[in-house]
Amino acid sequence: MRHLLSTDGLDPATALAILDTADGLKRTLLGREVRKLPTLRGRTVITMFYENSTRTRVSFEIAGKWMSADVVNVSAGGSSVSKGESLRDTALTLAAAGADCVIVRHPASGAAHRIAGWLAAAGTSVVNAGDGTHEHPTQALLDAATLRDRLGRIDGRRVAIVGDVLHSRVARSNVHLLTSLGAEVVLVAPPTLLPVGVADWPVGAAGSLRVSHELDPELPTLDAVMMLRVQAERMHGGFFPSAREYAIAYGLGEARARMLPKHAVVLHPGPMLRGMEIAAAVADSPRAAITDQVANGVHVRMAVLYHLLAGEEDNS
Amino acid sequence: MSSLVIRGAQPYGEGEPVDIAVRDGVIAEIGARLDADGAEVIDAGGLVALPGFVDLHTHLREPGREDTETIESGSRAAALGGYTAVFAMANTDPVADNAVIVEHVWRRGREVGLVDVHPVGAVTVGLKGEKLAELGTMARSAARVRVFSDDGLCVADPLIMRRALEYTKALDAVIAQHAEEPRLTVGAQAHEGELAARLGLAGWPAVAEESIVARDCLLALHVGARLHVCHVSTEGTAEVLRWAKGRGTRVSAEVTPHHLLLDDERLTTYDPVNKVNPPLRTSTDAKALRAALAEGTVDCVATDHAPHASQDKDCEWSAARPGMLGLQTALPIVVETMVNPGLLDWRGVARVMSERPAEIAGLPDQGRPIAVGEPATLTLVDPAGRWTVRGADLASIAANTPYEGMELPGVVVATLLRGAVTARDGKVTA
Numbered sequence: 001m002r003h004l005l006s007t008d009g010l011d012p013a014t015a016l017a018i019l020d021t022a023d024g025l026k027r028t029l030l031g032r033e034v035r036k037l038p039t040l041r042g043r044t045v046i047t048m049f050y051e052n053s054t055r056t057r058v059s060f061e062i063a064g065k066w067m068s069a070d071v072v073n074v075s076a077g078g079s080s081v082s083k084g085e086s087l088r089d090t091a092l093t094l095a096a097a098g099a100d101c102v103i104v105r106h107p108a109s110g111a112a113h114r115i116a117g118w119l120a121a122a123g124t125s126v127v128n129a130g131d132g133t134h135e136h137p138t139q140a141l142l143d144a145a146t147l148r149d150r151l152g153r154i155d156g157r158r159v160a161i162v163g164d165v166l167h168s169r170v171a172r173s174n175v176h177l178l179t180s181l182g183a184e185v186v187l188v189a190p191p192t193l194l195p196v197g198v199a200d201w202p203v204g205a206a207g208s209l210r211v212s213h214e215l216d217p218e219l220p221t222l223d224a225v226m227m228l229r230v231q232a233e234r235m236h237g238g239f240f241p242s243a244r245e246y247a248i249a250y251g252l253g254e255a256r257a258r259m260l261p262k263h264a265v266v267l268h269p270g271p272m273l274r275g276m277e278i279a280a281a282v283a284d285s286p287r288a289a290i291t292d293q294v295a296n297g298v299h300v301r302m303a304v305l306y307h308l309l310a311g312e313e314d315n316s
Numbered sequence: 317m318s319s320l321v322i323r324g325a326q327p328y329g330e331g332e333p334v335d336i337a338v339r340d341g342v343i344a345e346i347g348a349r350l351d352a353d354g355a356e357v358i359d360a361g362g363l364v365a366l367p368g369f370v371d372l373h374t375h376l377r378e379p380g381r382e383d384t385e386t387i388e389s390g391s392r393a394a395a396l397g398g399y400t401a402v403f404a405m406a407n408t409d410p411v412a413d414n415a416v417i418v419e420h421v422w423r424r425g426r427e428v429g430l431v432d433v434h435p436v437g438a439v440t441v442g443l444k445g446e447k448l449a450e451l452g453t454m455a456r457s458a459a460r461v462r463v464f465s466d467d468g469l470c471v472a473d474p475l476i477m478r479r480a481l482e483y484t485k486a487l488d489a490v491i492a493q494h495a496e497e498p499r500l501t502v503g504a505q506a507h508e509g510e511l512a513a514r515l516g517l518a519g520w521p522a523v524a525e526e527s528i529v530a531r532d533c534l535l536a537l538h539v540g541a542r543l544h545v546c547h548v549s550t551e552g553t554a555e556v557l558r559w560a561k562g563r564g565t566r567v568s569a570e571v572t573p574h575h576l577l578l579d580d581e582r583l584t585t586y587d588p589v590n591k592v593n594p595p596l597r598t599s600t601d602a603k604a605l606r607a608a609l610a611e612g613t614v615d616c617v618a619t620d621h622a623p624h625a626s627q628d629k630d631c632e633w634s635a636a637r638p639g640m641l642g643l644q645t646a647l648p649i650v651v652e653t654m655v656n657p658g659l660l661d662w663r664g665v666a667r668v669m670s671e672r673p674a675e676i677a678g679l680p681d682q683g684r685p686i687a688v689g690e691p692a693t694l695t696l697v698d699p700a701g702r703w704t705v706r707g708a709d710l711a712s713i714a715a716n717t718p719y720e721g722m723e724l725p726g727v728v729v730a731t732l733l734r735g736a737v738t739a740r741d742g743k744v745t746a
Contacts, residue, residue, distance in 0.1 A: 008514070087631060087632050087635070088631060107634075108632035108633060108634040108635060109505075109515060109516035109517050109586070109633065109634065110515065110516075110586030110632060113585070114587075114631070114632050114633075117587075131516070132516050132634070133516035134516030134517075135516070169516060172514070172516065195513035195514070196508055196509060196513040196519060197509060197510030197513055198513060201514055
């Protein structure tokens with residue numbers, strides 16, 4: 001694997017290999033006092049974040065550091081970007097400075113694809129840490145790791161993704177990854193928050209992706225429910241009448257959570273709006289795997305860096 | 317004595333090859349084996365002779381973005397593409413919304429002298445869509461503006477559009493509308509469809525074009541004015557036009573070469589050389605547009621030649637400017653999409669590339685028949701020739717093109733403007 005740009009087109013064997021590596025790293029580090037592996041010593045990883053982020057950035061930084069890579073963080077605000085430097089020039093600069101891997105978050109869909117093209121000659125790996133409303137592949141991988149932990153397997157499981165699918169890169173990455181790993185995905189949202197033609201997207205197995213506008217009938221058959229954040233700008237964008245009406249129709253309150261089977265897991269990519277898309281009591285309940293997602297995020301990102309930078313040469 | 321003899325060309329690709337003698341910028345004689353008598357001879361064996369092409373939709377970028385195209389470089393591209401007249405869009409900086417700017421563009425075009433450069437005047441002041449520009453003053457200026465457009469932006473306010481249509485009736489001019497309902501295209505990046513949705517690119521829905529075209533056709537019929545629809549891009553727009561023409565609306569329409577050839581499958585690379593407004597639609601739309609052009613529902617081909625600097629294209633998709641080069645690839649794409657599949661013969665090519673656009677814009681000396689006494693404003697095309705597009709080799713200052721490396725059929729061998737050879741064998745000659 002040279003880059004990780006999307007889960008669309010990521011073959012299931014590679015995805016499972018990353019998840020297995022993440023599991024292995026997790027076991028290796030469990031209970032260790034010094035959580036540091038020498039695997040990526042001498043490798044340089046640069047994060048370029050053009051959007052605000054806490055968890056993704058910290059997660060990648062810790063992942064790199066636990067693997068002994070040199071991790072450098074660049075943010076749009078404190079860099080030449082604020083002087084008007086183009087994305088291409090910034091990317092070429094970071095590659096020339098010695099980056100083995102560039103991890104990029106950018107508000108433009110396709111930004112990571114473009115950078116991968118510009119850096120083809122430099123040999124630098126590119127990881128998409130979220131591009132516009134397109135994809136966020138490591139989030140989907142950590143969600144898959146969390147589901148596998150909690151449910152034992154992903155194949156044959158039914159997962160609902162609820163909320164603003166239209167603007168969600170997390171939803172897109174999850175749709176592709178989960179269906180390719182054999183899960184059945186149902187997208188639950190008002191029609192205004194669903195991407196055009198989503199039911200016809202080419203995904204895993206035929207019939208593995210479905211759309212619904214009603215949450216309640218789905219709940220009793222689910223193995224997991226993934227709640228998406230409703231961004232403030234959408235609330236005022238006319239996509240639905242009011243926050244109150246949204247919460248009534250699509251929020252995961254306590255009564256709704258009781259309609260889920262006992263084993264069903266609740267996921268949220270964060271940051272959460274408690275009281276809007278998810279009730280505090282549900283977010284803090286044992287079925288919620290939200291902090292597991294964050295913990296798994298580090299291991300999954302370590303695994304991604306491993307497959308990109310150590311990969312074939314080093315299978316120790 | 318003739319100044320030039322074109323030997324062995326086939327006018328409109330029909331009948332026996334003939335010689336065409338040119339004298340004082342006019343076709344003096346057409347016949348077999350005319351005596352050159354010392355005149356320059358163009359060996360046109362195997363070539364098709366057509367009336368010089370007329371482009372209703374060109375961005376020459378001067379004044380304002382001379383780093384991407386100038387009236388001179390754009391004129392060279394036009395001549396090499398077989399064009400003898402181009403309409404320079406008004407969205408320059410400053411905007412061509414007054415007589416001073418349109419006269420400048422017109423004069424500069426005359427100085428260069430490779431192609432008749434007709435400035436398009438803005439419909440509204442500063443292209444803001446709020447207040448009519450001085451259309452009458454531009455029409456009565458030395459530039460004799462007969463086409464007005466806010467292209468790049470839509471005259472969205474229905475009352476402003478109604479007034480513009482009504483007012484231009486007195487000027488024997490036409491409003492060329494860039495049909496894009498702005499409220500339906502806020503932040504739009506690509507054709508609203510399954511692919512753009514998957515790629516996370518905000519959608520530019522077909523209905524944003526079709527609803528404006530329908531509205532404008534109704535307005536034009538209501539006030540008895542002429543309307544021209546720029547760059548028709550959807551099957552639905554073609555259907556609206558068919559309906560409107562059927563009920564007697566004085567509406568004409570153009571389609572770009574890129575909407576005939578390319579489709580939204582190109583989005584998957586996120587390479588902004590494919591970014592254009594209106595966006596590349598589906599292959600179904602492209603097919604419907606070819607049929608609409610063949611049957612005349614869409615009247616003509618216009619390039620929407622829109623040069624952009626490399627930094628405005630070699631960037632992330634959403635930061636890129638929309639538009640692509642078109643003057644030198646237009647005919648080959650028409651050959652590829654229309655002539656070779658049998659949708660259009662060369663007589664039809666003359667219609668959509670020259671005669672109809674000249675009529676729409678009211679040009680008396682362009683798009684004329686190839687006949688004795690008519691201006692020797694001609695394009696000679698090698699229908700069997702093929703060439704590979706290299707952006708760096710095109711005459712425009714901007715070099716990025718979605719056709720890079722593509723092999724296309726149809727080579728413009730020579731272009732004549734009133735008897736003067738402006739381009740020959742890929743070189744500008746005048």
